Amino acid sequence: MEPNNQAAPLVVVDHVRQTYAKGSGDSVMVLDDMNLALRENEIVSLLGRSGCGKSSLLRIIAGLMPPSGGRVTIGGREVDGPAPEVAMVFQTFALFPWLTVLENVEIGLEAQRVAPAERHKLALAAIDLIGLDGYESAYPKELSGGMRQRVGMARALVVHPKLLLMDEAFSALDVLTAETLRTDLLDLWHEGRMPISSILLVTHNIEEAVLMSDRILVLASNPGRITAEIPVTLPQPRNRLDPAFRALVDDIYARMTARPSGKAAAAGTFPGTGISMLLPRVSPNLLAGLMESVAGEPYNGHADLPLLAAPLQMEIDDLFPVAESLQLLRFAEVAEGDIRLTDAGKRFVQLDSDGRKKLFAQHVLAYVPLAGHIKRVLDERGAHAAPASRFRDELEDNMSEEFADQTLRAVTSWGRYGEAFAYDEASGVFSLDNPT
Secondary structure (H helix, E strand, O other): OOOOOOOOOOOEEEEOOOOOOOOOEEEHHHHHHHHEEEOOOEEEEEOOOOOOOOHHHHHHHOOOOOOOEEEEEEEEEOOOOOOOOOOEOOOOOOOOOOOOOHHHHHHHHHHHHOOHHHHHHHHHHHHHHHHOOOOOOOHHOOOOHHHHHHHHHHHHHOOOEEEEEEOOOOOOOOEEEEEEHHHHHHHHHOOOOOOOOOEEEEEOOHHHHHHHHOOEEEEEEOOOOEEEEEEEEOOOOOOOOOOHHHHHHHHHHHHHHHOOOOOHHHHOOOOOOOHHHOOOOOHHHHHHHHHHHHHHHHHHHOOEHHHHHHOOOOHHHHHHHHHHHHHHHOOOOEEEEEEEEOOOHHHHHHHHHHHHHHHHHHHHHHHOOOHHHHHHHHHHHHEEEEEEEHHHHHHHOOOOOHHHHHHHHHHHHHHOOHHHHHOOOOOOEEEEEOOO
């Protein structure tokens, strides 16, 4: 299908923002000034990392949650509550285990008060369209993951929505099953057999976005906002090995790893400054493993992230936090879609276990403000101990409870590995007991 660039947009997101209240009474902004238009007969991807508000935006468009500001219109009508023109396919299969395939597909039609005979006919047609003919009487527990997701798609398509929203619909599937389902979906779309006008899909898989989309909207995080709109003009079906395909994937990686300028650059790639720097949950083993991979053949210390991601089977949400943590710790530099080990990173790979821990501790204390803060507090106290709640409260002055917990767990893991300080899970107390 070719997008209709002349007609009025099917969906308009107009200056939408979303905030959530924190326990302290303050609020956290998840989406900020989101503006987008979705035309008929096009597939658009929202590409970004966890925490950028992609799923929140989909729920606002579907009318499942109201925005804190701005508005959404579909076909010129402002969304106010669940939108009948929209159907959604989720990451989890969200099937009713006590219902058969046919009954699961019929459930949306039943909610619309469609007569039993008509909904039975429509459901059978959707089941046949999505490739599940013969499984009408099966229960979800009898189906594979790919087949259960097909049921979810049939349930979405059977109500003939104008807009299909897909929230990381392939991410819970194995690689081969996901590829098969993507291909089948694209075939149905380009053959004009899907009873919908447009598709808006959320993904953190760059190749998936390039394979499927007419346009890609790249979202930044904290708060979520659109930083780039990338048209994809490659003819369908698309070949991952096509040089033009690879070039576009590389370009998107470069955009998503570009260093911010001005004030943002001073804060590094992690939101916040000082001890309020938000840290991802990345284990020291993953950090060491990525350094070893980049240091080895064929990269020899300098790797292209898209090429590195494929053999490691890592998506954006897996690879970027690891690479950026190495950058924060000064073990690597990440820019323009590449990762390059620093001298310290190369030295780390060559050291034995004790040497690695010592070097890691030096870098954690030097370059992670929260780690240095914890160590100073422990050094200054006579008992050389402090409850984790002391540091969690400080973090929650600057971030949500969820992010505070994530950050504290990350720094705890890094500090323990480097034996910079100890932490007792039972008592919830940091100390210098046996840190070496």
